[in-house]
Structures are given as structure tokens and as C-alpha cells.
Amino acid sequence: MMTGDAELSMFPADSRLFEDSFSAENTYRVSGQNITIHQYYCANLGVSASVWESALHLCQFFESLDLSGKRIIELGAGTGLVGIVAARLGAHVTITDLPLALAQIERNVACNTPLSGWPSGAPAVCPLSWGRDLHRFSSAWEFVLGADIVYTPETFPLLVDTLVHLCKDGAVVLLASPMRREHGAQDFYSRVLPEVFEVELVQRHPESNINIYKATLR
Structure with missing residues (x-):
């Protein structure tokens, strides 16, 4: 089994990414929601600090779905934007990422609490290391979400194992990805994921x- 340090090394958290730590706050209008996201750019968070365009596209895609009352888990959440929007739209949401990202997610959840309260309860924020923490999570989901989480081929088996576990009770996976050739995204969706999933390009x-x-x- 892979050690925690080895697993973390697969995900870009390189001091060269952000030589100076700084924070930023931006408001995004998606699916009829104004969401304010705090981003803390530092070496430890690496790419988890950013709101990536694929997350915004996935949030806009929610306009074609009825998420009210749905049980949803988000993987590799980073800032938590996707899960926060889903919760604002009425879903029961669990937002997950590696432990280093959780404080940023928790802050963003707190900052986006609706004045009238969360329709189906505040999102839960939990650590989830793909392929390792699955015993802590049920398979009772209706949607499994991920935005820009397909970019490191070494993690593909861990991601697939995690998706298989979470989807045993029939969950639908929705993944938004930039199709970067150098990150193996096309191979993941055309060869790796179809080995165990029916895969459809929906947008x-x-x-x-x-x-x-x-x-x-x-």
C-alpha cells in the first residue's frame, strides 16, 4: 500500500508554484448563486488553492439537474466551490480533499452560509485520500462530483477504485476536465474509466x- 507521503507527492504541492504566500477573495456567479471563495496561495496547497475553470463549468451544468435533496460527495474539492454550490441548491453534500485543503474549504463553507440557512444542512467537510480511506465512506450517494481532478496518471487507479466504491449503490459520476494531452485526460476517459464504467460525454x-x-x- 502506498504511504501517505508517497500519495501526497503525486499531487502538485511544490514550493516553486507559489514562492510567496498570499490570499485572494473572488465572487463567482454560477447557477443563480453568488459564491465568495477565499483562496490561499502557498506551497502546501499548490493547485488546491485555485478555482479552476472546469469547476465553474460543472457548477453551470447544475442548471440542467434537480439537486434538491440529493446525496452528493465531491472529490478533490480544493476550494469547495462545486460542493458549496450544490449545497446552496438544496443537496446533502459531503466535500472531500486531502487534509491540507480542509481549512480552506471549511472557511469557504462558513463564508457562503445562506442568510436563511442551508436548504438541506451545511456541507460536511472530510479528509479522503483516494483508495485508502474508503472504509470511512458509504456507497449511498446519488452523485459523485469532481472538477479538474484528472491530471496525474499515477493517481488514476486510486481515483477509479474510489469511484467504484462510492458508486456501488448506483451513484452517477460527473467529472469536468480540461482535456490536456500531457496530463493523460483523454486516455483516462477513453480507456481507463470505461474499463468499469459506462462513460458519456454530456457537455x-x-x-x-x-x-x-x-x-x-x-
Whole structure:
């Protein structure tokens, strides 16, 4: 089994990414919601500090769904934007990422609490290391979400194992990804994921080269 240090080394958290630590706060309008996201740029968080365009596309895709009352888990949440929007739209949401990202997510959840309260309760924020913490999570989900989490081929087996576990009771996976050749995204969706899932391209954004895929366990 992979050690925690080895697993973390697969995810970009390189001091060269952010030589100076700084924070930023931005408000995004998605699916009829104004969401304010605090981002803390530092070496430890690496890419988890950013709101990536694929997350915004996935949030906009929610306009085609009825999320009210749905049980949802988000993987590799980073800032928590996707899960926060889903919760604001009425879903029961669990937001997950590696432990270093959780404080940022918790702050963003707190900052986006609706004045009237969360429709189905505040999102839960939990650590989840793909392929390792699965015993702590049930399979009783209706949607499994991820935005820009397909970019390191070494993690693909861990991600697939995690998706299989979470989807045993019939959850639908929605993944939004920039189709970067150098990160193996096309291979993941055309070869790796279809080994155990039925995969469908449900939305494409040619101008940004971002695709949204739907997957269900075979």
C-alpha cells in the first residue's frame, strides 16, 4: 500500500508554484448563486488553492439537474466551490480533499452560509485520500462530483477504485476536465474509466477545451 507521503507527492504541492504566500477573495456567479471563495496561495496547497475553470463549468451544468435533496460527495474539492454550490441548491453534500485543503474549504463553507440557512444542512467537510480511506465512506450517494481532478496518471487507479466504491449503490459520476494531452485526460476517459464504467460525454466547451463526462458503474 502506498504511504501517505508517497500519495501526497503525486499531487502538485511544490514550493516553486507559489514562492510567496498570499490570499485572494473572488465572487463567482454560477447557477443563480453568488459564491465568495477565499483562496490561499502557498506551497502546501499548490493547485488546491485555485478555482479552476472546469469547476465553474460543472457548477453551470447544475442548471440542467434537480439537486434538491440529493446525496452528493465531491472529490478533490480544493476550494469547495462545486460542493458549496450544490449545497446552496438544496443537496446533502459531503466535500472531500486531502487534509491540507480542509481549512480552506471549511472557511469557504462558513463564508457562503445562506442568510436563511442551508436548504438541506451545511456541507460536511472530510479528509479522503483516494483508495485508502474508503472504509470511512458509504456507497449511498446519488452523485459523485469532481472538477479538474484528472491530471496525474499515477493517481488514476486510486481515483477509479474510489469511484467504484462510492458508486456501488448506483451513484452517477460527473467529472469536468480540461482535456490536456500531457496530463493523460483523454486516455483516462477513453480507456481507463470505461474499463468499469459506462462513460458519456454530456457537455463540451471547445473554447476552453473542457469536457463534462457522466459515468455509471457497469
